[in-house]
Amino acid sequence: MTTRRKLLTIVCESDLEKKLGDEVMAFGAHGYTVTEARGRGAGGERDAAWGPSGNIRMEVICEAAVADSIAAHLRKTYFEHYALVLYMSDVDVLRGEKF
């Protein structure tokens, strides 16, 4: 009933949401889910809830190869200048053909 996929989670500045969303779709993801977030990290407090300085948490369910492509792209594009966090794990999804 379920299909094994990668769950890719990205935590970053809210400003990046639109660009990042377009990029994960361009790399082959079929959708993503975003929640507002805040936090603390190497770069200090990561504030949210007040405009452009906030954080988001984006989740993408996709095939392993797509997850790897997205990860490689984000690493190359954002890691030098952004406090972007990226991690992945396996999940079992229903309607796997949609992801």
Added chain:
Amino acid sequence: MTTRRKLLTIVCESDLEKKLGDEVMAFGAHGYTVTEARGRGAGGERDAAWGPSGNIRMEVICEAAVADSIAAHLRKTYFEHYALVLYMSDVDVLRGEKF
């Protein structure tokens, strides 16, 4: 110290929160956590934050058999007419007797 359980994550329209919450409890879950969400999927933008058209992300920690029952029910009840996303993974919980 920890007990292996299933973490079931459901992303759906906010309108379904009350009904879905009642259903997961009826199928044997002992609780759930909801966060506001938005996103993009096969059905286009999934907007949030503004009333009934928003999305939620619901997490349920439960025994594997309960997760399977919930998944089967949701598939039968919602998949034809709703852009509901459902995936599961293993987690190790403290106080496993509560889940």
Added chain:
Amino acid sequence: MTTRRKLLTIVCESDLEKKLGDEVMAFGAHGYTVTEARGRGAGGERDAAWGPSGNIRMEVICEAAVADSIAAHLRKTYFEHYALVLYMSDVDVLRGEKF
């Protein structure tokens, strides 16, 4: 490219955010992400969005030994009097040296 780490998720009353954040950092975590949440559990409805009675969902990515220390501390400190939920799983992170 990725490093295996523990993803520790804590769901608790919003009031605990500051104290819990300080504690996870003191036990060796290098950051955490917080989202607003609400839910239902053994203790009844866990409401959010309205001030101190709300819930939060805190995620910490850290080494397994740090996750165990945090879990042991939270169990000892909060489990008797708080409806705190704690679970963990494995994730593969980029820039593992930061976690």
